[in-house]
Amino acid sequence: MILLLSAIIIPFVTALVCLGNGSRPAVSRIVGVAGAALLLVSSILLLKETLASGFIVMQAGQWAAPFGITLIVDVFSASMVCITGVVTLACAIYSLREVPEALVRKHYFALFHFLIMGVNGAFIAGDLFNLYVWFEIMLLSSFVLITMGGQRDQLEGGVKYLVINLFSSILFLSGIGLIYGKLGTLNMADIAFQLSQTEDAFLINSSAMLLLAAFGVKAAIFPFFFWLPASYHTPNVAISALFAGLLTKVGVYALIRAYTLFFHTQFDVVQDILLFLAGATMVTGVLGAAVQYEIRKILSFHIISQIGYMIMGLAIGSSLAIAGAIFYTIHHIIVKTNLFLIAGLIIHKCGTADLKKIGGLYKWAPGLSLLFFIPAFSLGGIPPLSGFWAKFTVIRAGLEGQHYLLVTVALLVGVLTLFSMTKIWAEAFWKNNELADTDPYAGKTLPLSMTAPCIALALMTVALGLFSNPLFVLAQTASDQLLDPATYIETVLNPEP
Amino acid sequence: MELLISILIGTLFAAGIYCLLRRTIMKVIVGIMLLSQAANLLVFTSAGLTASIPVFANSKTGTAPLGHADPIPQALVLTAIVIGFGLVIFSIALLLKAYRAVKSDDINSFNQTDRIS
Numbered sequence: 001m002i003l004l005l006s007a008i009i010i011p012f013v014t015a016l017v018c019l020g021n022g023s024r025p026a027v028s029r030i031v032g033v034a035g036a037a038l039l040l041v042s043s044i045l046l047l048k049e050t051l052a053s054g055f056i057v058m059q060a061g062q063w064a065a066p067f068g069i070t071l072i073v074d075v076f077s078a079s080m081v082c083i084t085g086v087v088t089l090a091c092a093i094y095s096l097r098e099v100p101e102a103l104v105r106k107h108y109f110a111l112f113h114f115l116i117m118g119v120n121g122a123f124i125a126g127d128l129f130n131l132y133v134w135f136e137i138m139l140l141s142s143f144v145l146i147t148m149g150g151q152r153d154q155l156e157g158g159v160k161y162l163v164i165n166l167f168s169s170i171l172f173l174s175g176i177g178l179i180y181g182k183l184g185t186l187n188m189a190d191i192a193f194q195l196s197q198t199e200d201a202f203l204i205n206s207s208a209m210l211l212l213a214a215f216g217v218k219a220a221i222f223p224f225f226f227w228l229p230a231s232y233h234t235p236n237v238a239i240s241a242l243f244a245g246l247l248t249k250v251g252v253y254a255l256i257r258a259y260t261l262f263f264h265t266q267f268d269v270v271q272d273i274l275l276f277l278a279g280a281t282m283v284t285g286v287l288g289a290a291v292q293y294e295i296r297k298i299l300s301f302h303i304i305s306q307i308g309y310m311i312m313g314l315a316i317g318s319s320l321a322i323a324g325a326i327f328y329t330i331h332h333i334i335v336k337t338n339l340f341l342i343a344g345l346i347i348h349k350c351g352t353a354d355l356k357k358i359g360g361l362y363k364w365a366p367g368l369s370l371l372f373f374i375p376a377f378s379l380g381g382i383p384p385l386s387g388f389w390a391k392f393t394v395i396r397a398g399l400e401g402q403h404y405l406l407v408t409v410a411l412l413v414g415v416l417t418l419f420s421m422t423k424i425w426a427e428a429f430w431k432n433n434e435l436a437d438t439d440p441y442a443g444k445t446l447p448l449s450m451t452a453p454c455i456a457l458a459l460m461t462v463a464l465g466l467f468s469n470p471l472f473v474l475a476q477t478a479s480d481q482l483l484d485p486a487t488y489i490e491t492v493l494n495p496e497p
Numbered sequence: 498m499e500l501l502i503s504i505l506i507g508t509l510f511a512a513g514i515y516c517l518l519r520r521t522i523m524k525v526i527v528g529i530m531l532l533s534q535a536a537n538l539l540v541f542t543s544a545g546l547t548a549s550i551p552v553f554a555n556s557k558t559g560t561a562p563l564g565h566a567d568p569i570p571q572a573l574v575l576t577a578i579v580i581g582f583g584l585v586i587f588s589i590a591l592l593l594k595a596y597r598a599v600k601s602d603d604i605n606s607f608n609q610t611d612r613i614s
Contacts, residue, residue, distance in 0.1 A: 129573055136580045140587065147591055155595040157610045162588055163517070166529055169584075173536040173577055180570060181543035230610045291613055 070126030157231030219251025237344030282308030
């Protein structure tokens, strides 16, 4: 239970300490990284404990569900909390050099950890209103983080990000109000229980659609994705890597939770919509990336197309498909964070992220090339890297479910993803190798605090590719648990004394 | 009473979305405010409206009066109002800063980050 709470409390305390040390950037930096390391350790222990016991439930203030606030982790939540810990530590270490002192003085690390608190809270919330509150904590910190540099690009991107996300919060809140009006409860397990008991479950469909739109905006699925490429390339690299890794995946998590748990009785209603949205998300994302020439914009559009694969797993809905979606999510968080961090290395080395202005990195920075090669081609789905197994699982589930059209789309999008990655590769690394005789980037060395997180994440990608079985078993366990909502409901509503 | 409030909520939602779709920054702010009030009212009304029977327990019997109002939506809406306040204040500050940076209050001129470089 203490492990469950520490997923929220460690970032909270770290944020408070950083808030008190705003005028001492060195202290702030050390505390920020130490808190992230502590969070990683505690979240690994949490995952271990959850695997042993299945669920960890806590009723806040000893008020029995459905009256109190329920905090609960199952294997899916625990894996998400665990991977959040990994990304947090990587981004915190990367921030040491990448984020300028002026921003650290403006409480960068405090906001960073408040954001992580919101993300972890969303993963362990067992109550819909509680989920809303964690979403708001996460959003408010992300609003400040994305605009704190104060440059025109950041403010413009921030406005778009702010308005559309506020609108989705309002949809979410309206959905919550309507659910309470119909069922008189907001506890996720209790909602699922009451819907399975009633014959009029179709009355909840209006709320289910409001929540689909609300979570869809957060997850950046078609047609709600346009805020993402407008804003993710503007802030500091560490911030955009953190956002790219975690924030949209909280939306995906909420969608999976919604349609496997509290609206599981309504899954048939939304299945066709989700199948369509998955295909459309994949295609628009990858085509958007094809025309871009700014590295982080290309990567932003790829987030969207990859979200499509996760939604595809959810939409197919079989045990293998949801395991595939979970595998995909975890692989994607590691790879996408890493790609953004490496884009930061390229920016640091070349001074710009515009592919037209850089080139020859293969000759002058072979280490960086190898570092980029691993996550980029994992994203493209080249065996034996982790992206191949993720795509393979989802597509195999699609074939078993006879969704041939969607599988065709997914395979084509995979090819186009590879095209985008080879575009970055050809432009940034292979172009102009022979032109310059002297290294144009000689003065720029990459500090260890920026390369180390990238190397660690790249090694994780390779490890997950070569030894994918443990992660797949984990995803399969989580998926079987998700597809058995009765046990979840029983655990929350009728705990053993 | 619920019917009147429902019509009010619908009007607020319509007005809010209309304002959000206008091109000036000021109307975006007004739109956000109207929408967040509409959602708050929706949550508040969700359990039905009960006049003058709050859940004060009788001090002798320890039970709540018959047909009392449901306190949960009231608790929820208080939280939502506070969050809404914070968000509206932040969006006013952000839009002011953005207005100074872009030097225009026309949303259509906020297009620098959408260009293909």
